[in-house]
Amino acid sequence: MKYYNFDIVFQEIPDEVTLAVNITNCPNGCKGCHSPHLHHDIGMNLDENEIDQLLTKYGRQITCFCFMGGDATPKEVARLAGYVRRKSALKVAWYSGKKQFPETFPSFDYVKTGPYQPEYGGLKCRNTNQRLYRNLDGKPVDITSRFWKSV
Numbered sequence: 001m002k003y004y005n006f007d008i009v010f011q012e013i014p015d016e017v018t019l020a021v022n023i024t025n026c027p028n029g030c031k032g033c034h035s036p037h038l039h040h041d042i043g044m045n046l047d048e049n050e051i052d053q054l055l056t057k058y059g060r061q062i063t064c065f066c067f068m069g070g071d072a073t074p075k076e077v078a079r080l081a082g083y084v085r086r087k088s089a090l091k092v093a094w095y096s097g098k099k100q101f102p103e104t105f106p107s108f109d110y111v112k113t114g115p116y117q118p119e120y121g122g123l124k125c126r127n128t129n130q131r132l133y134r135n136l137d138g139k140p141v142d143i144t145s146r147f148w149k150s151v
């Protein structure tokens with residue numbers, strides 16, 4: 001599993017300062033995809049060593065580590081999420097582009113589901129098909145409406 005780049009972001013996960021790591025080799029092929037370069041199997045290997053380096057550099061500036069994508073290898077995303085949890089006190093999130101609710105949900109504090117569909121818009125649109133779930137004591141709680149408050 002490889003990643004193209006990363007960024008510290010403030011809006012992808014409510015109330016969190018998030019290191020968003022953009023994973024490549026996306027299999028979803030959404031119409032109107034905002035990041036077609038992520039369709040290709042390019043970038044740097046995302047493994048324990050790479051995560052250690054990211055945590056050393058940015059761990060104190062963030063509250064959440066988010067895997068952006070990785071639908072081609074969901075078990076690997078969950079495995080590395082477990083690694084981040086063992087190595088830090090950060091929350092761990094996954095932005096999946098799949099419609100299905102993932103069986104690996106317990107590995108995360110937040111999971112976003114749903115492909116991007118231009119006719120429904122992203123999470124900030126009230127009629128979006130996408131959902132963001134918070135893991136509260138093992139139960140998925142839909143917090144998508146948190147994106148709508150300021151709209």
Ligand code: SF4
Binds near residue numbers: 028029039069
């Ligand atoms: S999941 Fe994201 S990167 Fe993948 S095709 Fe859809 S919009 Fe593009």
